[in-house]
Amino acid sequence: PDLEVDWLAQDPVTRLLEASGERIHPLSARLASESRHIELESGEHDLNAFQAIRRMDEVLIANFMTFQDVVDEGGYDLIIADEAWDIDHYWHEHPELKKAKLAWFTDFVGWVPMPANGEHEAFLTTDYNAEMIEHVERHPGVRDRAIFVGSPEDIVPLSFGKDLPAMRDWVPKHFDFAGYIIGEHPSTFGIRAELRHRLGYRPDERVCIVTVGGSGVGTHLIKRILQSYPTVRARLPELRMILVAGPRIDPASLNAPAGAELRAFVPNLDQHLAACDLAVVQGGLTTCMELTAAGTPFLYFPLQNHFEQNFHVAHRLDRYGAGRRMEFATSTPDMIADAMIGALRTPTRFQPVEAGGAARAARMLADLL
Structure with missing residues (x-):
């Protein structure tokens, strides 16, 4: 005390x-x-x-x-x-x-x-x-x-x-x-439909959250994903994309297409990740494990030459059967769009993440x- x-x-x-x-x-x-x-x-x-x-x-x-x-x-x-x-x-x-x-x-x-x-x-x-x-x-x-x-x-x-x-x-x-x-383990967030309602998400929309951590390293990934957004939106009109750029990336510099929503910082991001239908992220362990614990489908893009993300994090996610690994260098906007739609349509079967x-x-x- x-x-x-x-x-x-x-x-x-x-x-x-x-x-x-x-x-x-x-x-x-x-x-x-x-x-x-x-x-x-x-x-x-x-x-x-x-x-x-x-x-x-x-x-x-x-x-x-x-x-x-x-x-x-x-x-x-x-x-x-x-x-x-x-x-x-x-x-x-x-x-x-x-x-x-x-x-x-x-x-x-x-x-x-x-x-x-x-x-x-x-x-x-x-x-x-x-x-x-x-x-x-x-x-x-x-x-x-x-x-x-x-x-x-x-x-x-x-x-x-x-x-x-x-x-x-x-x-x-x-x-x-x-x-x-x-x-905070997602099991404490309550019923998912009620969580979505508390966070302001409608039942008839599919929510995709893009987040790249707290540094400015994720700028290129955000821009590539924004290029894929019109294609995904054309195939899934109910999709709502929210990009959390982090405090070190100026949202105004991203030239986001109409419809994409930009945020600099979201304090309770873990709750939004549990409530959304899909996430697209870098390969950092914390965010990926929050998504794994919530059972939220996600694509992750390890930074090239980042040994922790490419070995340590990827090994752990493979053990949980979580996330779809993507390679930034070879992923075109159309490929990302296809992967996003595929993830939205594929049920997740992640191993549970302990709460203790x-x-x-x-x-x-x-x-x-």
């Missing part, structure tokens, strides 16, 4: 936190923008996530120093680090800087080379994985709890690289499994307090 939580976060996450009434630490304003770096690294629906992180040392060290100032001055009992690579790396490099217990969260473990990028990238990812393994095994006390957001079956059946262990052998020895953690992951993780955190 006496728990106090401060968030050290940056835009666009802070917008969601503010909308939820959460307390944001004032030094959040000092954080260098990771979203801006990612946008500068991206191409046309293309982001080499591994190389982008390799090249963001300046951002990571600056943000780590801000974090360390917060910890040194704040007297915190517990740090919850959600894939905060900077904290994990530098505290393993300098364990003497650790001033509070650390709970490390991630939904994937292991850098994976993209096959098209050759032996050099394979060498580099192996080196990064070897360093991570050495950190954890040399300083096991840095992470007071390492929590994998998922189950052992969600670990990709790959190795960490040449002469390194298999991921499915190493990860269970060093992580606890919370199961998937979803903000958040409570299980909370119990793990409570043990540290």
Whole structure:
């Protein structure tokens, strides 16, 4: 009951936190923008996530120093680090800087080379994985709890690289499994028809939501989908398309055709994803799992060269039998239109997503307090 939580976060996450009434630490304003770096690294629906992180040392060290100032001055009992690579790396490099217990969260473990990028990238990812393994095994006390957001079956059946262990052998020895953690499980949203009514959707319309996350990387995907909209609308006049561009894409820059609706930000987007008839998204895990839990048909377009979306996320979605994977580079507007109509006409048979992951993780955190 006496728990106090401060968030050290940056835009666009802070917008969601503010909308939820959460307390944001004032030094959040000092954080260098990771979203801006990612946008500068991206191409046309293309982001080499591994190389982008390799090249963001300046951002990571600056943000780590801000974090360390917060910890040194704040007297915190517990740090919850959600894939905060900077904290994990530098505290393993300098364990003497650790001033509070650390709970490390991630939904994937292991850098994976993209096959098209050759032996050099394979060498580099192996080196990064070897360093991570050495950190954890040399300083096991840095992470007071390492929590994998998922189950052992969600670990990709790959190795960490040449002469390194298999991921499915190493990860269970060093992580606890919370199961998937979803903000609010769609089972709590009530009857779908009533949810649609509360959100303002008519019974006689088919609703398609397009969302591309919080950065500006999804601009090219949105434009391609907008090109497909007239074709889909001609074949399905009852279709209503709503595009959630995110806070870093100017809706006015998209030249949307008549009838397509544009939003910059939707606070309760998970409810809209549960209520809609179809979604078209990038390959990010959170949105895809919200759709999977809701049983909503969806198309997903992993970013080219994004190892997490192409390996870790795709493996998990395959396990749930969820979503139809699309390749942006080869998908014409007509092909996207055909896929959208096909998804609307095909019943989903996704495996259920458990609802107890958040409570299980909370119990793990409570043990540290």
